[in-house]
Amino acid sequence: MKDSLGRLAHANQLIDDEPPILHGAPGTIGRLERLCSALTRSLPATGVGLSLLTMDNYGGGTIAASNAESRVLEELQFSLGEGPCIEAYTSRRPVLEPQLSTHGMRRWPGYAAAAQEQGVKAVFAFPLQIGAARAGALDVYRNETGSLTDDALAQAVTFAEVAMGLLVDGQDGAQDGQTSSDLDDALAYRLEVYQAQGMVMVDLGVGIDEAMARLRGHAYAQDRYISDVARDIVGGKLRLNRDAT
Amino acid sequence: MIAADQLAEVFVEVADTLVDDFDVIEFLETLTKRTAEVSSAASAGLLLADAHGQLQYMAASAESVKLLELFQLQYQEGPCLDCFRTGTAVVNTDLHDATMRWPLFAPRAVEAGFLSVHAFPLRHRQKVIGALNMFSTHTGRLEPTDVRIVQALADIATIGLLQERSVRSAEVLTEQLQGALNSRITIEQAKGVLARTHGIDVNAAFERMREYARRDHHRLTDIALAIVTDPTSHPDLTTAGTHQAHPTSAGSSDYP
Numbered sequence: 300m301k302d303s304l305g306r307l308a309h310a311n312q313l314i315d316d317e318p319p320i321l322h323g324a325p326g327t328i329g330r331l332e333r334l335c336s337a338l339t340r341s342l343p344a345t346g347v348g349l350s351l352l353t354m355d356n357y358g359g360g361t362i363a364a365s366n367a368e369s370r371v372l373e374e375l376q377f378s379l380g381e382g383p384c385i386e387a388y389t390s391r392r393p394v395l396e397p398q399l400s401t402h403g404m405r406r407w408p409g410y411a412a413a414a415q416e417q418g419v420k421a422v423f424a425f426p427l428q429i430g431a432a433r434a435g436a437l438d439v440y441r442n443e444t445g446s447l448t449d450d451a452l453a454q455a456v457t458f459a460e461v462a463m464g465l466l467v468d469g470q471d472g473a474q475d476g477q478t479s480s481d482l483d484d485a486l487a488y489r490l491e492v493y494q495a496q497g498m499v500m501v502d503l504g505v506g507i508d509e510a511m512a513r514l515r516g517h518a519y520a521q522d523r524y525i526s527d528v529a530r531d532i533v534g535g536k537l538r539l540n541r542d543a544t
Numbered sequence: 545m546i547a548a549d550q551l552a553e554v555f556v557e558v559a560d561t562l563v564d565d566f567d568v569i570e571f572l573e574t575l576t577k578r579t580a581e582v583s584s585a586a587s588a589g590l591l592l593a594d595a596h597g598q599l600q601y602m603a604a605s606a607e608s609v610k611l612l613e614l615f616q617l618q619y620q621e622g623p624c625l626d627c628f629r630t631g632t633a634v635v636n637t638d639l640h641d642a643t644m645r646w647p648l649f650a651p652r653a654v655e656a657g658f659l660s661v662h663a664f665p666l667r668h669r670q671k672v673i674g675a676l677n678m679f680s681t682h683t684g685r686l687e688p689t690d691v692r693i694v695q696a697l698a699d700i701a702t703i704g705l706l707q708e709r710s711v712r713s714a715e716v717l718t719e720q721l722q723g724a725l726n727s728r729i730t731i732e733q734a735k736g737v738l739a740r741t742h743g744i745d746v747n748a749a750f751e752r753m754r755e756y757a758r759r760d761h762h763r764l765t766d767i768a769l770a771i772v773t774d775p776t777s778h779p780d781l782t783t784a785g786t787h788q789a790h791p792t793s794a795g796s797s798d799y800p
Contacts, residue, residue, distance in 0.1 A: 306596060392723030395715040430729035431772035446714060449597075456595040456722070489616060490601065490732045494746050497736020497772060507733060507772050533736070533746065 306457045307464075313337040314461070327465050331363035334465075338439070338458045339365040342451050345419060345442045348373035349427075349462060351435035352388040359435065368417055369440055375413055382410040383424035384436040391433065393456075394424040397446045420444045423452075425459040427466065430493055432507040434466045467511050495529035502539050513539060546582045546690050554578045558700055567763035568724045569731065571704045572603035576676070579697050580605040583690060585678035586658065589615050590701060591624050592666070592674035594725055595718070599628060599674065602728055607750050610656045614649070615677065622649035623663035624675040631672045633695060634663040636685045659683050664698040668706070668717055676701060727765040734768035737775060741784050756781045 317333040317340070324332060335347040346369030352359040360377065364370035376382030386406075387394040396403045399420055403411040414422065423439040437459045439447075447455065492514075499510040514532075517539060518525045531537035557578070561571050572590050580588040589604035589611065601615045618624040623634040623646075638660055642650040653661060658679040666674040676698040686694065705720045706713055731750070738749035756778070757767045770777040 390719075390723070391726055392719045395719060397715060426726075428726055430726060430731075430733040431769050432733075449595075452718065453595045453597070490612060493729050493732035494736035494739070497733040497738075498740040500733075500737055500772070500775075501740035533739075 306453075307461060310337075310454075310457045310461045313341055327469060328363060330465055331462060332365075334458060334462055335363050335365040335369070335437075338437075338455065339369075341454060342439065342447075344439045345369075346372070346440045347458075348384075348438045348440070349435065350376070350384050350438070351466075352385065352433075362435070369438070372414055372417065372419065372440060373438060376410060379407075379409045379413075381407040383407070383422045384438050387424035387426045387436040388433065391426055391428060393426065394422075395447065396423065397421045398444045400444075414440070418442045423447055423455060425455055427459055427463040429463060429467075429511060430496070430507070432467075432496075432511060434463060434508075437462055467508065468515060469512065489526055489529070491533045492526055492529040495532040498532050499539055503541055545687055546693050550582045551693065554582060554697075558704075562704060566704075567727075567765050568705065568720065569603055569727050570757075570764045572701060572724075573605075573764075575697060575701050575704070576603050577605040579676060579678065579694060582697075583678060583686065583694055584680070584682075584684070585662070586681045587611055587679045589677045590666075590674060591615060591618060591628075591677065592705075592721055592724065593628060593672070595722065599624060600725055600728065602674070602724060607747050609747065611679075614653055614656060614679070617649050617652060618677070620648065621646050623661050624677050627663035627665050627675045628672050631665050631667065633665060633691065634661070635691055637661050638683060653679065657681055662686060662694070664695050666698050666702045666705075668702050668713075673702065673705070673717065673721065727768070730765065730772060731768045734771040737771050738781070741775075741782060743784075753781065 314330065314334050314337045317337040320329070320332055320336070331349055335349055338344065339347045346365045348361060348364040348369040350359060350361045350373050361370055361373040364373055373384065376384050383394045383396060396406065399411045399415055399422060403414075403422070419440045419442060421441040421444050423441075425437045425439075427434040427436060437455070439455055496507060496510050496514055499505075499514050500507055503510065503513060505513070514528065515525060518528045521528070528537065532539070557574065561574065576588040576590050580586065587605050590602045591599040592602045594600050599619050601612060604611055604615065614622075615624075623637060627634045639650050639653050639658055642661075656679075658681060660680045660683050662678040662680075664676045665672045666676065676694070678694070705724065706717055731753075734753060735746045735749045738744070738753060739746045742749070742752070744752070753767055753771070754764060756762075757764045767778065767781070771782055775782045
């Protein structure tokens with residue numbers, strides 16, 4: 300069993316090892332594309348796609364995919380208005396559909412039919428979220444029916460966490476080998492970290508996404524662990540300023 | 545010995561919840577409260593494993609800093625981790641004798657005023673998905689009948705997470721579990737928002753949020769989500785100074 304630091308570092312290593320995509324997008328999007336490819340190779344899966352969503356269903360879209368087929372399946376969900384990715388985002392929990400032909404057809408008739416035409420038999424969607432903050436979902440496609448193993452599930456969840464981290468950090472944290480998760484630590488999942496995110500929201504008068512980015516940004520700039528910074532904030536020893544960048 | 549009339553009430557309450565559209569975190573909180581009451585434990589709590597097999601705090605009969613620390617310590621060692629790894633209950637463990645077994649956890653639990661500890665596995669088929677933890681301030685032992693009853697309460701927690709019994713139960717359980725883990729994160733974020741808004745500590749913030757949810761019949765998770773995503777959505781709760789002040793030492797000192 301790997302601790303959280305090991306898991307994230309391992310996932311980032313797999314993404315680093317993924318050959319650069321020819322004419323691939325730069326920055327965050329380029330790294331997300333390699334994330335999709337790395338997860339596809341590692342699980343293994345037929346393909347992986349990543350879409351951003353918004354509450355009003357406008358402004359979302361597919362941001363990265365491991366291959367053209369997966370991209371089509373991602374985009375199809377937006378035109379049909381249904382699918383695992385939308386459901387994972389809306390319900391704020393994973394949507395695991397090991398058999399698209401039965402239960403999946405009842406769930407999303409249009410989407411499941413189209414996916415099966417492409418040979419997809421199972422789909423697993425993971426929301427990109429940290430508590431109330433959410434950005435979209437990561438979809439894993441497979442051309443055989445059956446559940447994900449525990450290891451595969453853990454890996455998919457880890458890659459969704461890495462993707463969420465990249466989106467929270469934006470362009471700044473996206474250089475190869477300089478991933479922000481280097482400063483995530485095994486204690487980053489402590490309750491104080493989430494409490495501190497809420498406190499930073501109030502202190503800075505910003506939304507939860509921005510608060511998370513500022514908390515992480517502060518930790519990176521000071522070269523400190525996020526959990527240490529969070530403890531200082533919750534303990535009343537530290538308060539981020541509105542004017543500081 | 546657990547009293548039958550108490551158990552009957554717990555049974556009715558739990559059944560009432562399960563047939564309704566319920567909030568998983570609130571359900572687990574109620575279950576830990578009732579577990580503590582019927583077994584005369586001082587405190588009870590519940591940890592669930594995330595997708596990586598890592599235990600995470602989910603609910604407790606009371607949220608105090610000391611108690612949350614004891615639950616979080618068990619991510620590394622302690623009765624819950626043992627119980628989770630072996631799938632068998634850890635019962636009647638005297639904390640004074642447990643320093644060798646749990647060098648970090650046992651002394652901290654003693655410091656917090658507890659004398660004995662128990663942990664019961666949450667099981668689904670061949671898998672252990674978490675543990676129900678009880679702390680006592682006395683060394684009274686759980687009798688074999690009590691052990692069976694508390695295990696049944698732990699099983700009810702699993703049933704609550706399952707919601708539907710079907711061939712998809714493994715998938716449903718994972719979906720629910722992941723959803724519950726994220727709800728817990730949302731609640732912590734909301735505690736942070738309220739603590740800062742009102743200059744109170746995070747436990748007082750939790751109490752305020754829960755009271756508000758109860759009073760207006762909202763689900764705790766929905767309220768937490770609303771507080772974080774749209775702080776203006778519940779002005780009674782999120783506007784500074786609208787509640788009677790409950791000043792507490794921590795958190796208020798640095799407020800101007």
